[in-house]
Amino acid sequence: MTTREVHVSAITDAVKKLCMEANYDLEPDMLRAFDRALQTERSAAGKQVLQILKDNAEMARTKKMPYCQDTGMVVCFVDVGQDVQVTGGSLTDAINAGVRQGYTEGYLRASIVRSPFDRVNTGDNTPAVIHPELVPGAQIAIKVMAKGGGCENRSKYKMLTPAEGVDGVKEWVLECVRTAGPDACPPLVLGVGIGGTFEKAALLSKKALFREVGSPNPDPVLDGLEKELLDRANRLGIGPQGYGGDTTAFAIHLLSYPCHITSLPVAVTIECHAHRHKEVTL
Amino acid sequence: MPRAPAQGSDTLITTGADGIKDVTPPLSDAEAETLRAGDRVRITGVLFTARDAAHGRLLPLMDAGQPLPIDVRGQIIYYTGPSPARPGEVVGSIGPTTGGRMDKFTPKLYSLGLKGTIGKGGRSQPVKDALRQHKAVYMGAIGGAGAVLSRFVKRVEVVAYDDLGTEAIRRLEVEGFPVIVINDCHGGDLYQDGIKQFARQ
Numbered sequence: 001m002t003t004r005e006v007h008v009s010a011i012t013d014a015v016k017k018l019c020m021e022a023n024y025d026l027e028p029d030m031l032r033a034f035d036r037a038l039q040t041e042r043s044a045a046g047k048q049v050l051q052i053l054k055d056n057a058e059m060a061r062t063k064k065m066p067y068c069q070d071t072g073m074v075v076c077f078v079d080v081g082q083d084v085q086v087t088g089g090s091l092t093d094a095i096n097a098g099v100r101q102g103y104t105e106g107y108l109r110a111s112i113v114r115s116p117f118d119r120v121n122t123g124d125n126t127p128a129v130i131h132p133e134l135v136p137g138a139q140i141a142i143k144v145m146a147k148g149g150g151c152e153n154r155s156k157y158k159m160l161t162p163a164e165g166v167d168g169v170k171e172w173v174l175e176c177v178r179t180a181g182p183d184a185c186p187p188l189v190l191g192v193g194i195g196g197t198f199e200k201a202a203l204l205s206k207k208a209l210f211r212e213v214g215s216p217n218p219d220p221v222l223d224g225l226e227k228e229l230l231d232r233a234n235r236l237g238i239g240p241q242g243y244g245g246d247t248t249a250f251a252i253h254l255l256s257y258p259c260h261i262t263s264l265p266v267a268v269t270i271e272c273h274a275h276r277h278k279e280v281t282l
Numbered sequence: 283m284p285r286a287p288a289q290g291s292d293t294l295i296t297t298g299a300d301g302i303k304d305v306t307p308p309l310s311d312a313e314a315e316t317l318r319a320g321d322r323v324r325i326t327g328v329l330f331t332a333r334d335a336a337h338g339r340l341l342p343l344m345d346a347g348q349p350l351p352i353d354v355r356g357q358i359i360y361y362t363g364p365s366p367a368r369p370g371e372v373v374g375s376i377g378p379t380t381g382g383r384m385d386k387f388t389p390k391l392y393s394l395g396l397k398g399t400i401g402k403g404g405r406s407q408p409v410k411d412a413l414r415q416h417k418a419v420y421m422g423a424i425g426g427a428g429a430v431l432s433r434f435v436k437r438v439e440v441v442a443y444d445d446l447g448t449e450a451i452r453r454l455e456v457e458g459f460p461v462i463v464i465n466d467c468h469g470g471d472l473y474q475d476g477i478k479q480f481a482r483q
Contacts, residue, residue, distance in 0.1 A: 043480055045462070052427050059429040060375075069365045069375035069428040069448075107374055109365040109448050119335065121447050150380045150403070150425065182473050183380050183403030185425035237481030241402065241424055243462065244476020274426040 003085045004138040006282055008094035011086070011140065014280050015098025015128075018144040019074060020106040022276040023066040026057040029213040030250070030275055036214070037187065037240075037247040046245030050187075053240075053273055064106075068274040071108040072146030074099045074128035075206060081137035092130055095142075100124040111149065131203065143210055143279040151188070151272040154180035157202060160264040169194060169266050170229060176268040177233045177249060182242020185272035188249045189213060190233075193267040195257040201267035208253035209271055210279070222254045240273075250275075298324070302460075308356025309397035311417040317463050319470030323421060325459040329360045329400070333379055335449040336442070337387040344390050351442035352451060355395035358421075362400075363448035364438075365428070373435045373454075375428025378402045381420065385409050392416040400461055404473055413467045421461040422472070434459040 034054045041047050060067040076095055080086070086094075103110060103125035112126065113119040135141075156176050160168045173192055180188060193204025217223035229252045239245020250273070259265060295313050297303050303317065306327040317323065330352050332340070343350055361381055365374030381388075381401025388399060389412035397418050402425035413420060423431060437455035444450050464472045 043476070045476075049424055052424055052430055056424075056427040056430040059433075063429065065368065065371075065429050065432070066365050066375045067429060068426045069363060069377050070379065071365060107366045107368050109363065109374070111363075111448070121449075123447070148426075153380070181404060182422075183382060185402065235482040237477040237479070238473075239476055239480055241422065242404075242473045242476060243422075244472075244478075244480040246480060272426055 003083050004081075005085050005087045006140055007087050008089040008091070010282055011091065011094040011142070012098040012101065014142055014282060015076065015095050015144060016102040016105070018142065018278040018280060019099055019102030019108065019146065022144055022146045022278040023060075023071050023106065023108050024064050025061050026067055026274075026276065029215075030273070031057060033187070033213050033250040037250070041240070041245050041247050043239050043243065043245030045243040046240040046247060049240035049243065050247065066108055067276065068148060069109055070111060070148045070150065070274075071103065071125070072148045072276065073112060073152070074125065075145040075147045076128045076130045077143040077207065077210070078130065078132045079135045079141040080132055081139045082134055083138040084140055091132065095128055095130055096126045099126050099128045140282045141279065142282065144277060145206070145209065146276040148185070148272050148274055151180070151184040151270045154184040154270040155205070155268060157198070157265070157267045159198070160266055162262070162264050164264060166225070168264070170225070170232075172266050173229055173252065173268060174232055174236070176270065177238070178236060180270045181238055184270045185274065186238055186242060186249065187240055187247045187273050189271040189273075189275045190249060190252040191269040191271065192252060192254045193257070194254060194265070195259040196265060197259070197263070198265060200257055201265040204255040204257060205267040205269040208255040209269060209275070210277055211253050213251045213275070217254060219256070222256060226252050226254055307358050307397070309358070310356065314397050314417045314419055315467060317419045317466055318468065319463050319466045319472045319475060321463040323461050323463060325358065325461060326457050327455070329358050329454045329456055329459065330441070331360050331362050331364070331452040331454060333361050333363050333449050334383055335446045336451050337384050339443060340391070341387055344394065350394075354391055356397050358398035358400060359391070359396060360400040360423070360454065364452075365448070367438075373432050373438050376432050376435055377428035378423040378425055381405055388412065392418045405465060410465055410469070410471070413465055414469065417467045419463055419467065420465040422464045423459075423461050431459070
């Protein structure tokens with residue numbers, strides 16, 4: 001069997017570009033979500049917020065300035081093909097070099113402190129949070145998310161009992177929307193990981209955010225659940241920026257995994273309307 | 283930083299033909315009292331930026347009764363940490379951060395004469411009580427609209443804690459900076475009103 005070599009410089013270049021593009025160019029699915037919400041939103045203040053956010057996206061794109069000043073902590077999912085050999089250095093260092101270059105050269109904010117206790121800024125937004133996974137094949141797929149702090153601070157985890165079941169899951173997700181409220185910059189996008197273990201559920205909740213907003217969940221059961229949850233979230237009345245309205249969330253994405261007979265873990269990652277992510281395959 | 287005494291203007295806040303209230307700090311008690319939850323406001327003049335790390339440094343000074351690097355009397359603090367400016371630009375993106383993280387520090391600042399704060403998200407009951415007691419307001423700028431909000435910033439100068447980078451205290455000169463009153467000194471709360479109006483069964 002042959003292996004394909006990928007030099008770390010290609011990984012660094014790719015991550016640098018993804019970090020910059022994610023912060024300047026909101027994905028088209030989010031722009032479509034703004035347009036859909038403008039059709040349905042009853043609140044005048046809410047409509048005005050949505051229109052300003054559209055203008056903001058346009059200004060960020062054309063002036064190459066970040067959509068939000070909080071340019072996030074970089075969360076990087078890397079699917080490394082088993083037949084790939086990374087050459088020239090470490091994968092982790094290559095990714096962090098890409099973040100460093102992207103954030104310093106791209107006029108993006110340094111928002112990371114080197115320790116949760118002494119809180120000294122690292123100055124270049126490194127390190128990233130990196131989730132590598134080995135997959136079949138000879139390619140490397142890199143997914144980058146610029147994860148804002150205000151919304152991340154409202155993310156939550158709960159271990160339900162199997163007896164609480166699907167109704168318990170629904171109530172917990174809606175509780176997370178309520179407690180995120182105006183603080184997390186609605187309209188929100190929610191990633192929900194259900195099942196696995198404590199850390200598996202959290203990882204799934206982040207992964208779920210990469211799916212296209214407005215697309216159906218490929219699992220029909222989860223799809224039905226998503227639609228019900230989104231409808232109920234948007235009846236809470238929180239609205240764009242919490243000024244009151246019908247658009248509290250643009251999407252709620254679920255991912256599930258098998259779990260222990262005793263467990264029903266549910267992790268909810270709260271994401272704001274500055275839902276910035278990009279991906280590339282090398 | 284010179285500490286000339288701030289003087290509240292005697293001129294009450296005016297409302298434009300578009301229904302937006304025009305505000306120029308420093309604010310007097312009487313002016314702060316005219317601002318009501320849900321009011322759209324346009325600020326022209328000076329704002330001071332401060333967020334988590336800067337507040338962390340102000341707290342021991344306040345506790346010790348020592349002077350602060352800025353005279354907060356009548357002024358408005360904007361909770362933001364801008365992204366770096368490109369060459370030729372005044373500032374990078376400059377939207378609000380979550381106000382609630384400053385709750386620990388805010389009542390004390392209002393007691394020293396601060397008249398307004400700008401952020402996004404809910405505030406604690408002690409902050410709301412301080413608004414009532416000291417005649418002040420909490421206003422919201424649109425979170426995540428950092429690029430658009432940069433248009434209203436005409437000048438930026440670091441006035442304290444430069445070592446904090448984006449978290450330094452900056453003096454902004456703004457023109458028509460758009461905000462909305464979230465909590466007023468009469469107990470008004472835009473977030474609660476919004477949910478009451480739009481929640482559906």
